[in-house]
Amino acid sequence: xxxxxxxxxxxxxxxxxxxxxxxxxxxxxxxxxxxxxxxxxxxxxxxxxxxxxxxxxxxxxxxxxxxxxxxxxxxxxxxx
Numbered sequence: 001x002x003x004x005x006x007x008x009x010x011x012x013x014x015x016x017x018x019x020x021x022x023x024x025x026x027x028x029x030x031x032x033x034x035x036x037x038x039x040x041x042x043x044x045x046x047x048x049x050x051x052x053x054x055x056x057x058x059x060x061x062x063x064x065x066x067x068x069x070x071x072x073x074x075x076x077x078x079x080x
Contacts, residue, residue, distance in 0.1 A: 026067060027057055033065035043080060 022032040030048075034041045048056035048063055055069035074080070 023067075027064040028067050028070075030063060030065065033067070033070060036067065037070060037074060039074070039080060047080065 022028055022036055025032070028036060030041050030044050033039070033044055037044075044065065045063070047053055048065070055066045055073050057064040057066055
């Protein structure tokens with residue numbers, strides 16, 4: 001099998017960009033995290049508004065969810 005390196009550019013049409021399944025990403029958007037976990041977008045936003053939230057990563061004003069830490073958080077919760 002040939003080993004190719006793919007360069008991703010914002011200038012490329014979306015159809016030509018490399019698609020990475022969200023269950024393989026380290027950080028997810030709120031929408032991806034909701035689809036991945038089954039927890040609603042509003043509940044994820046509520047949880048991540050707390051400064052003590054361990055699974056949120058702020059990139060400027062963009063909120064990303066740390067997938068592995070979200071999994072750990074949900075494993076230890078009875079209800080959210």
